[in-house]
Amino acid sequence: MSGFFFKRKKNIQIISVLNKLSSQSGGVTRVSLARAKSLAERGFRSIIATVEYDPLLLDSIxxxxxxxxxxxxVGIMNFFIYFAKLSRASAGAGSISDYFADPEVVELARRSRYVGISGLRSNEYLNSEGRVFAREIVDLTGEIVSIQLDIPGRETVNFLTRDDAYSYWLDEVSGYGKFTVFIADASSRAEVVSKLTAVNARTVLTLHGNHFARPFVFGSNVTGISGKIIDNARFCDSLVVLTNAQKADLVKQFPSLNHLEVIPNSVSRDVPPSLARSGNKFVVVSRLESVKNIDMVVRAFKIALAENDSLCLDIWGHGSRGGHIQALIDANGMTGRVVLRGYANPVSEVFIQARASLSASVSEGFGLSILESMAFGCPVISLSSNYGPVELIKNDVNGYLVHDEREMAEKILRLAKDDVSHASMSSGGVKTADEHSPSKVADKWVRLINKLTAPGWVSKTARSSVSLRNASPSIGGNIIIKSYTQEELSVYRRLQVMRVDRSKKIGGVACLIESGIYDIHHMQFEEDGRVLLKFSQGANVYKGVVPRDSVEFRLLS
Known part of the structure; x- marks a missing residue:
């Protein structure tokens, strides 16, 4: 594969960051796979990077x-496999493709042991030669206390969190391209991507879901994970959302949030095997979780069955609510008429055989399964909810929007018997899907990539202050600076300690911090113009002395 990558477009790498890659992938992974494939076809070096240790990764590939x-x-990289390969005796400079996960070769192993009687556990990662290249210490709660990378020919590097190690890795990987655009598809890795410092890196965060908590409309509280993404977006080059309606709400609520882009999900209309469409089979393709509100679908279907007992419902997917949903089916006497089918692959064969698909999700950022259903001529009956359903579904054109289970039951019964309306909405759904073809959506991504890699673009990753020294002494762990306003400092959230002069002391004690990158934990603005910066790594906040002029540092975005 390596020869293929010498012909990449302008040597631009596009790296989608996920936690894991599974063959039983959910919507976010399917979106990432489709985008990576489309961009590779456009001539970019397209890579999916996973960060977690995953013994099943090679089988999934x-x-x-x-x-x-x-x-x-599309190349697949993994944090642990990358450093396992890099640590081998035969490792050289090579090309980036030398560090891709090879599904035919087991590159690493992990062994664990307890550290004395402390209760701490040490995980050691070994390469194919049996050499330990990474160690991490895990506490009783499962949190990482520290992680160390020990690569031959390099200084050993230590991190207090895996996220810091992941950012270090991605910064290094960015060096294999003239530009590298990182797309944080895993919502939990938004901070990892937003902390990249490589000058040739471009950082993109994505919101795959509705950012509001219940009742999921403008004015509601922002969910915790979405709030973190939105906060980190201030330090990134772009935030991509899936619908115009969500962008409008974000602009209203966060007017300082700039570089917002709307790029919807895509759907491929690869023709599945010739299968007969049933006139009475309805389907759900969804995670079986509370937010998907499958209970409402089951209750609606019970109402419909009372009037037409020839109907049947297949529920495809898996999740924590599977047992509850099965109990609800059994309790309502629908066993055999409503059936849990497990994971759907390929979904095309599910939709091509169904009369219509049903969705009752109370919150959708987009609703990929809605678009997939339409792509195969399967109209959608969906609860009217933000954001995808109300943007994708047009009543009587490609499906129905409903407001309760009785209205859903009514539409089920209508579609089951009205062949003319079904044919019209089936055709309308295909037209909607065509507007979201991989080619058209890839065009939008290419426009964003071209903008971020244009000569005049100033990347957020390149922003830092000049070299500074702490202006006053502190016995409370603060780095103190002067002559900065709150507005000026709002663009910074980390500091890089470059040198520490341990000859300077307070009460015979020197500053004990080491060179490295730290989070700014807190900023305190004093009336005399001083700014007190409290800094940390992970959950560890520095509380020791900082003698005057003892620390040379830079502020980083």
């Missing part, structure tokens, strides 16, 4: 390649 969900030209 095989499965995803075999059914072409993972494009042949």
């Amino acid at each position: 095989k499965a995803l390649r075999s059914d072409e969900r993972l494009g042949d030209a």
